Amino acid sequence: MTAAPADLAARKVTAGERLTRGDALALYRHAPTHELGRLADLVRARKHPDGIVTYIVDRNVNYTNVCVARCNFCAFYREVGAADGYVLGFDEIFAKIEETVALGGVQLLLQGGHNPDLPLRWYEDLFRAVKQRYPDFKLHALSPPEVIHLSRLSQLPVRTVLQRLIAAGMDSIPGGGAEILVDRVRRLLNCYSKASAAEWLGVMETAHELGLRTTATMMYGSVERPEERIEHLLRLRELQDRTGGFTAFITWSYQPPNTELGGSEATGVEYLRTLAIARLVLDNFDNLQASWVTQGGKIGQLSLAFGANDMGSVMIEENVVRAAGAAYCMDEVEITRNVEDAGFVARRRNMHYELLGEPFFRQHAVPRFTELDVAREEGDEHVPPELDRYPARSRAGKLRQQSR
Amino acid sequence: MPTLQEIGARLAGGEPLDSPDCEAVVASSDLLGLGALADDCRRRRQGDRVTFVRVQQIPADALDAPEVAVLPAARELRIAGPFPEGRDGVRSVERVVSAAGAIPVTGFALDDLVERNASDASAVADVLAALRDAGLAALAEARADRLSGPQWLAAAGDAGLKIARLTVGEPTAEDGGAALIRRVAGWGGALAHVHAFAPLPRNLPPQPTTGYRDLRQVALARLLVDNVGSIQVDWSLYGPKLAQVALIFGASDVDAVSAEDGGTLGARRAPLAEIERNIRASGLVPVERNGRFENVGT
Numbered sequence: 001m002t003a004a005p006a007d008l009a010a011r012k013v014t015a016g017e018r019l020t021r022g023d024a025l026a027l028y029r030h031a032p033t034h035e036l037g038r039l040a041d042l043v044r045a046r047k048h049p050d051g052i053v054t055y056i057v058d059r060n061v062n063y064t065n066v067c068v069a070r071c072n073f074c075a076f077y078r079e080v081g082a083a084d085g086y087v088l089g090f091d092e093i094f095a096k097i098e099e100t101v102a103l104g105g106v107q108l109l110l111q112g113g114h115n116p117d118l119p120l121r122w123y124e125d126l127f128r129a130v131k132q133r134y135p136d137f138k139l140h141a142l143s144p145p146e147v148i149h150l151s152r153l154s155q156l157p158v159r160t161v162l163q164r165l166i167a168a169g170m171d172s173i174p175g176g177g178a179e180i181l182v183d184r185v186r187r188l189l190n191c192y193s194k195a196s197a198a199e200w201l202g203v204m205e206t207a208h209e210l211g212l213r214t215t216a217t218m219m220y221g222s223v224e225r226p227e228e229r230i231e232h233l234l235r236l237r238e239l240q241d242r243t244g245g246f247t248a249f250i251t252w253s254y255q256p257p258n259t260e261l262g263g264s265e266a267t268g269v270e271y272l273r274t275l276a277i278a279r280l281v282l283d284n285f286d287n288l289q290a291s292w293v294t295q296g297g298k299i300g301q302l303s304l305a306f307g308a309n310d311m312g313s314v315m316i317e318e319n320v321v322r323a324a325g326a327a328y329c330m331d332e333v334e335i336t337r338n339v340e341d342a343g344f345v346a347r348r349r350n351m352h353y354e355l356l357g358e359p360f361f362r363q364h365a366v367p368r369f370t371e372l373d374v375a376r377e378e379g380d381e382h383v384p385p386e387l388d389r390y391p392a393r394s395r396a397g398k399l400r401q402q403s404r
Numbered sequence: 405m406p407t408l409q410e411i412g413a414r415l416a417g418g419e420p421l422d423s424p425d426c427e428a429v430v431a432s433s434d435l436l437g438l439g440a441l442a443d444d445c446r447r448r449r450q451g452d453r454v455t456f457v458r459v460q461q462i463p464a465d466a467l468d469a470p471e472v473a474v475l476p477a478a479r480e481l482r483i484a485g486p487f488p489e490g491r492d493g494v495r496s497v498e499r500v501v502s503a504a505g506a507i508p509v510t511g512f513a514l515d516d517l518v519e520r521n522a523s524d525a526s527a528v529a530d531v532l533a534a535l536r537d538a539g540l541a542a543l544a545e546a547r548a549d550r551l552s553g554p555q556w557l558a559a560a561g562d563a564g565l566k567i568a569r570l571t572v573g574e575p576t577a578e579d580g581g582a583a584l585i586r587r588v589a590g591w592g593g594a595l596a597h598v599h600a601f602a603p604l605p606r607n608l609p610p611q612p613t614t615g616y617r618d619l620r621q622v623a624l625a626r627l628l629v630d631n632v633g634s635i636q637v638d639w640s641l642y643g644p645k646l647a648q649v650a651l652i653f654g655a656s657d658v659d660a661v662s663a664e665d666g667g668t669l670g671a672r673r674a675p676l677a678e679i680e681r682n683i684r685a686s687g688l689v690p691v692e693r694n695g696r697f698e699n700v701g702t
């Protein structure tokens with residue numbers, strides 16, 4: 001049975017009032033899952049009365065897996081000098097863009113490890129080269145911790161780094177690296193040094209001031225407590241009140257396989273409850289994405305009954321979640337089928353959540369795909385030639401450059 | 405048509421669904437509303453308990469192997485595949501039953517036995533009696549879409565064999581998948597011979613069903629099929645996430661949890677700790693059962 005504070009909080013949602021921390025916790029802890037879903041669906045329908053569910057055709061490219069941050073929840077990174085560490089060449093990235101465009105794609109989600117051998121200039125050169133070749137193609141690139149890493153590497157303020165990246169062609173910032181925006185949790189996850197909660201929020205605030213729109217994320221289910229998840233949401237809500245710069249929120253569960261931290265993954269019900277409470281707390285966010293890549297297509301579709309109004313990205317390629325053992329795939333046909341089966345209207349969008357039209361496959365012949373691509377084929381260890389233009393900082397990088 | 409709230413109020417008062425109620429739930433596109441109704445219905449029957457069973461499968465074509473190695477965690481030995489013809493088949497079942505000791509042995513599909521005996525009622529009765537005499541605790545399943553009617557469930561009951569799981573072989577789009585559930589709901593007293601109804605199809609189509617569809621089927625099964633105690637979902641076939649969410653949409657029994665250690669079986673076949681964690685995370689209480697649907701301690 002719903003506890004009284006949860007009943008009161010539910011009434012507030014129905015009346016369109018803002019939830020307090022206590023309201024949110026009461027609902028998260030005590031509201032029956034269907035009730036939480038019903039409330040989240042009510043708010044979703046208020047914000048999106050047209051019944052449209054959006055998605056974007058893009059590609060999730062990880063330009064390098066070499067990372068010095070060593071977050072203990074990460075199965076993706078490789079240490080500097082590791083044999084299976086990679087940096088994608090510009091040509092490889094151009095080829096990925098061309099494949100993406102052929103499938104109706106409009107942007108790259110470009111993120112990677114904190115590689116000490118890639119200076120700010122590498123990013124600027126890459127972005128400029130992309131924009132020169134594909135002027136309309138968008139770069140949703142570099143999460144706040146990557147921006148902070150570049151700021152430290154180049155010894156320039158975050159604002160300057162962002163200004164230079166924007167000048168080179170960066171269009172928006174993905175909300176990765178937020179994990180839980182509570183420093184107790186960040187210390188336990190060994191990700192406090194890559195960005196404290198305040199630093200993550202600071203990058204986003206600066207980006208918003210500079211006119212960029214960004215997304216926000218939350219990775220739950222590692223070491224945090226329920227009240228820390230709520231704290232995370234409240235911090236995002238507070239920043240959004242001030243800047244209005246977040247376009248969307250995405251939450252996913254920590255993926256334990258192949259990580260140092262280990263443990264077990266939060267369950268499907270916990271995902272749906274967390275998504276729903278996010279919809280209720282983040283009353284100033286328009287869009288909530290379903291994380292089918294971590295939850296699978298079925299729970300991804302059910303997210304639409306628990307507050308989500310966006311199926312995220314067709315993705316084409318994914319490396320980070322796959323490294324932790326999950327390998328779900330949905331192409332545009334499959335996303336559309338799931339959206340329509342749930343009674344919604346499927347529409348393509350861009351990074352600003354502006355509608356681009358009907359599903360691309362209904363107007364063009366596109367190949368089906370049943371598996372997401374990877375950054376690189378296994379065993380491909382080639383080093384892109386242009387890396388020699390950028391002086392390496394790591395010992396391994398210096399040795400490699402000396403030997404060429 | 406009555407609303408889901410009106411139907412819920414009547415169900416809470418102990419009234420069964422009448423025909424307009426059934427029409428209303430089948431016509432409803434309110435997935436969460438149906439789920440909440442089915443969840444109430446299931447809680448009135450089982451409270452917050454969810455049963456599960458750890459199953460060791462023995463392929464029917466490996467029954468004549470020299471030894472039957474029984475896994476310590478198995479709570480049901482299930483012979484999977486068609487019944488081997490003749491006396492040899494019965495003897496093989498006897499060997500498995502003997503090796504299993506106190507662990508119930510189930511096996512075979514009722515519809516398959518009916519088909520192999522060309523729907524000859526007396527031949528089917530003979531096979532069922534032989535299986536019962538061999539020590540089979542229950543028939544593993546009966547696929548409702550392959551049975552001509554409830555008389556075959558009654559035949560199994562008459563032979564002293566319960567059916568562990570009444571299920572669905574092939575997915576069907578007829579009436580949004582509700583047609584078969586309604587047909588089963590009409591089988592009345594013969595359903596007394598069935599322990600659980602698993603409304604999600606066993607044969608997965610190349611284009612998978614969706615989460616909405618699966619959960620709607622589970623909820624409709626709970627709401628419409630009044631004469632079966634448990635609505636069941638298959639942990640291995642449908643995966644932990646969907647199976648767990650089904651528990652709050654009317655399901656109260658989880659089948660096919662692996663009796664093997666999870667290590668080599670992949671994430672979709674979770675071990676004991678995983679199933680218990682998932683049941684608890686949906687606010688419910690795990691209770692382990694065996695192949696006879698008797699509760700056993702874990």
Ligand code: SF4
Nearest residue numbers: 067069070071074077
């Ligand atoms: S999560 Fe990102 S920053 Fe942390 S180790 Fe992995 S790649 Fe590096």
